[in-house]
């Protein structure tokens with residue numbers, strides 16, 4: 001019988017992924033990574049719900065204490081990023097370094113299989129012509145999570161299965177009810193797991209970063225107000241600046257060196273280009289000449305057409321067709337061609353010389 005290790009967070013998606021594979025006749029083993037303290041999934045609550053599911057399905061359940069890996073790869077990464085004035089995206093990094101790579105290694109070394117499955121909404125296709133695994137969007141556009149998976153390697157794609165990639169969330173809930181799973185009615189997670197576990201990002205970061213107040217200035221350097229610490233702000237933010245101005249003001253830049261938040265009107269934040277580093281070409285070989293692609297600069301942003309210029313050293317320059325707002329250093333820029341994720345990387349802090 002084919003053996004598969006299913007990553008269980010205690011949520012409805014991974015529960016259904018496990019139940020469906022079990023129903024199809026796979027030998028399913030549940031694996032929960034214990035990631036942090038706090039309430040919610042990836043914490044004790046999630047472990048208990050995942051354990052209950054394994055009891056319902058009568059399958060083994062393994063728990064691996066991954067709190068140190070999570071701290072090194074995610075918490076430290078977030079804290080140092082926010083301190084430096086960028087807004088890091090932890091999820092893609094978490095998927096590669098904390099979840100998929102360690103889960104596949106555990107499956108291979110401890111459980112004698114080289115297949116893992118998760119409840120992610122995305123698809124994987126093996127393309128014979130290029131001899132590569134391709135990462136594709138899920139069929140449900142509202143749930144598609146391919147944006148967070150761009151950093152997976154060929155080896156990780158080869159070892160992974162996404163049983164939910166071809167169905168909608170509604171279908172997942174229907175299947176959960178059909179299988180009578182205790183997690184069927186569990187509410188959708190609304191936010192980053194860290195934020196769900198700790199209330200909000202500010203209170204979470206305040207535990208690690210000293211509050212260093214400073215000036216909020218306009219583009220000409222005039223002081224307009226005071227900020228409570230640059231890690232409380234993100235590019236494109238309009239609310240919560242505490243400045244009365246005739247025009248709405250947006251955060252345009254975070255200057256960690258001068259400890260300043262720079263604000264401007266909507267147009268001041270527009271960018272025609274940006275550079276991206278740590279590129280991972282997930283589905284295709286690294287291009288040697290410029291290509292066109294659709295680019296998402298945030299999970300919920302609409303893809304926009306752009307020219308992609310390879311710069312070498314896992315860096316690219318993205319030249320947008322129109323001004324983009326909310327281009328945020330630290331967030332991921334993910335490149336698509338239709339349904340296929342070509343690759344992605346981290347938006348760099350703006351450098352005027354490029």
Ligand SMILES: Nc1ncnc2c1ncn2[C@@H]1O[C@H](COP(=O)(O)OP(=O)(O)OP(=O)(O)O)[C@@H](O)[C@H]1O
Nearest residue numbers: 007008009011012013014031032033042118119120
């Ligand atoms: N702590 C964990 N241990 C093992 N696998 C996990 C863990 N957290 C998440 N996963 C896997 O990654 C998938 C996507 O996780 P994500 O945090 O995006 O949750 P989700 O989309 O709300 O899914 P779910 O409803 O299963 O929680 C999960 O479906 C699960 O397979």
